[in-house]
Every structure is written in structure tokens, then in C-alpha cells.
Amino acid sequence: MKRLFSPVLALAILLAAAHLTLACTSFAVYGVRGPIFGMNWDLPSSDEAEQSAYGFFDRRPNRVAIYSTNGIKVFQYDHNFFFTDRGVFGCIQAAYPPQRMESGTKRIVNWYDLFHWGVKLERAPEIAEFLADHRLRHSLDTDVHCLFADSQGGAVIVETGVDDNVLLPREGSYIVMANFFLHVLEGELAEEFAQKYPEWDLLEALDFDGRYRRAQAMIEAALDDFDHTRAFEVLEAVTQRITKFSVVIVPEERKLFFALLGDFSRIWEVDLEAETIATYKGFAEQRVERLDIQGITVSRLLGWR
Template sequence: MCTSFVSYGDSTLIGMNFDISERAIKLVYQKDSQFLVMQQEGATFFPALGINKSGTFMNLHMVEENAAGAYRRGKNCVHIMKLFDDVLSEKLALEDVPAFASDHAIVNVPGYSVHSLIANGERRACLVEPGRKPLQLDSEDVKFVVQTNFSLMDAKDSKGAADGSYGVERFHLANERLASVQGRVGVEDGFSVLQETAQLRGDFPTQLSLISVPEEGVVYFALQADFERIFSFSFHDQQIRTKQGFQTSRNSPVTRKGVLLSELSGW
């Protein structure tokens, strides 16, 4: 059910394990400079996370239902997918998100309950959960942030994550690993965190693991917890390339139509 983190050191690393049941998943590049991971529900593809050319990342993690964040319509209501679109298209700057989320009722889309980590390469980060106040995470004291599938706002209020909360074990694993390499986290360390928190069985196995390095304009990723084979995507030319662990080098452009993970698995 997903594990994400942002780590600040010599450079910023943003990582995520995308854990979901078997389905079609594709990588899309929109002409307004957004690299999106889309997952299929029925006949339609919906975004699960995205990164824009400026290095801003936003995800949509499943979280326990929160009645105050349930979908509804109203003059002051903004659903989380609208926020996702506005952040990645840069209609709303990341530094303005906490104030915007405090001034509006952020709500879920029908049938879902999610919370979102929003981060970039300029030490700005916040967590938005429909029905709760946003959590600003860009203090100089913050060295890294981990997100799984329980409410970080609730955990903050109660001085810690409750035992038995969904994703709490992955949360602690990622925190311990990031603390052990604090300030020295490179791409290899980032993948080590994702490997330790990957889900290899159950209803929601890890389908995609990625590390975004905003300063480089590059996203590195692995498929289905195969951390021996690493791909890369560059915002500079919108190409996916084989990076590590492949017998032959390949590359392919990413377009608005997208490329399925099942196609890449055959490289």
C-alpha cells in the first residue's frame, strides 16, 4: 500500500514504492512537463503519483478513512485530484500549499481515501490529508520524512504512530534506515530503503519503486521489486533508458500516450 520518503542531504532524494494489486500501469509524459505514473481502474487510467520538470513530487497514498475528508461538493471544497493537478502544473506553488489547504476543505474523490506527500528539491515539503490540517515539513531540523498508510497528523498529535496502524512496520524500517545514513543518502541508499520496505506478497505487491533526484532532473526506477535492474527517465529529453543490470542498452521516448510497465519488463 505504498511507502514514500524525502531525504535532505548533499542533494534531495524523493522515493516511493508503488504497491497495488495486479493491473495495467503506465508511465506518461504530458506536454506541460509532468511525468506521471498511471494505474488502470476499469477502462480508465488514474494518476498515482507525479513529478514535474521543476522537481516537484506529489503522490496519492491510501490511508484509513477519515469522515471529515469524505467526498462532498461545496463552495470551499477542493478535491485532492484538483490539488494534484494544480500543484504539478504549477498553478499552485508548493510554498503556498499549506495556506491553501488550511483555507479550503480538501476532500477525497468518491470511493477513495488518500493522503499526499508533496516535496521538491528546495527543502520544501508538506503532507496534505483530506479532512485534516496540512503538516508542514520544511524546517531546517527536518532531515527526512517517511510516509506510509496511517495519518501522520494523528501520529503527531498522539506523539507517535500507534502499534497496529497499517504500514507502521514499513514506516519504522524506513526511518531507521534513513537515520543510519543521515545526510549521506545517495540513489543506492534510497533504493536500499525501498528494497527493505517492498512488499513481495499479499494483495498489494510492489509494482514500481522510484527515486527522483530533482537537482538532476532524473527519475530512477525498478519494476516489481527487481532492484538488480534499474531504469532511468530524464526530463531533459523525455527518454527512458536502461541504467544498470541489463545485457543490452535500450532507450525509448515517453509520450502522452505512455508506456506500459509490462512493455518495459521485457527489456
């Protein structure tokens, strides 16, 4: 049986969420011009926050790299997201409001395990096969969700539910993930919330800073012309003061474009097939380097001119 927490507690959590130290946004869009994936990875540096449940940016490796596993090329930025030469993208984000997870019979796996299995996918929805016998857990509470998308049109959000994993496949031309559990917008919690707080809109309460709805609106308006440039416009519109890495992926070309530290005037390009990283926009000098398993750190990339 699901244990619903009080809407009063929910509101308290939501108000606390306004001070989150992790506020990522991601999406997969399947418009007229083909699939496009995007993500803002947000994390404070130690001088931007006194506390952070997920660590600090300046105390992490912050390294982009390309490696191979079982004949599959994988681009990875630390363990925050991946993209393979099969056209599969996977990322993880914090999610609220947390609830205590019920024990079950499935084997517990963390998101590192999920990513390890995810890079082998040929299509994103295949993640359901792995999760049929495994229970995703990061902590004792439900506090994370993942987005998996592929170049063939498959996209699904995996959320840590109270009793079991919750899988939310793409239903329209795009799918967006911010920092709240999408599955709570329907079902018992939504009904209880509506009964006790008829003057409140649950989506508005969960999406307290409007990133989810802003991204949705911009994507919806540009579906006929959505390319990597439009994707960067969305990411810039939902940038937070702690945004550190903004990536746009053109899966059919096996190319990635990214900006660092919320500065969209300079864009790097990664060619997964060629295994190279290059200057793309806003640099005084053209530069191309090989990208391998050793990788290149963000601090080194910031020195490119």
C-alpha cells in the same frame, strides 16, 4: 467539534489494516548529498487478492509518460505520482484509520484536482494556498493523504482531517509517509488512546508492519551519504508482496530511476530534460527511447532485455 472514535474501534480498524490491499511508502530526504525523493506504489493484481478498494494492477493502464502543461514538463505514472521539471514531486496514498468527514463551507476537490494544481507549483509548500479555500476529499471518510516535495527543501504532507485539511510540513532532514494518518499521533485521539491503553504505543499500533519506522531508521542512519542507491535500499527494505512500481527521483538532476514488480535487479532511468527513458542497471542491452505523452506501458518495459 471533532468526533473521536473509540480506541476499541480504532484497534479493530488497525487489525483490519493488516490486510490492506494498498500499502505504499514514500519519502523526501534532504541529506548532505542533496534532495532525494522515493516511493513504492503497491497494488495487488487480480490473482493476488479477491477484493481491492482501489482496483487491480492488471486492470489499469500502467503507463509512464512525459507531457507538457503551461510550459512545464511532467513525468507521470498513471495518476499515482508526478514529478515536474521545476523539481516538484507529488504522490497520493491510502491512509488509516478512517473517520467520517464533517461538512464545511470550503469547495470540495478530489485528489485529481489537487494533482492538476500541484503540477503548477514552483515550491511544494505553495499547496497550502490552494487548500486554503478547498477541502480535499476522496470519499465520505478521511482515507487519503498526499506528499508534496521540492528540490529547494520544501516538503509537506496533506491529510484529510475530520474538520479540515491537515498540513504537516517537514520539520527535520526528511519526511516519510506510510499508510496511517500522522496527525493522529498528537492531539485528542493520542491522549485518549494513551489513557485507555497505557500499555500500547500508538505509533507501533498504526505502523503495524513497521514500514514507516524501518524507512525512518534507514534514512536517519544514512543522511551523510544518502543518494539514489541508498534510496533504493530503503524502498527494497519496505517492499510488499504487491509492490509494483518503485521510483527514486534526483530532483536537482531532473532524473528518475525506477524498478518494476519489486525486482530491484533491473533499473530504468528517465531524463526529464531530455525526455528519454533508458536502461540503467541489470540489462543485457543498452537502450534509449524517447518518452512523450503517448507513453510506454509497464508490460512493454518488462520486455526490455
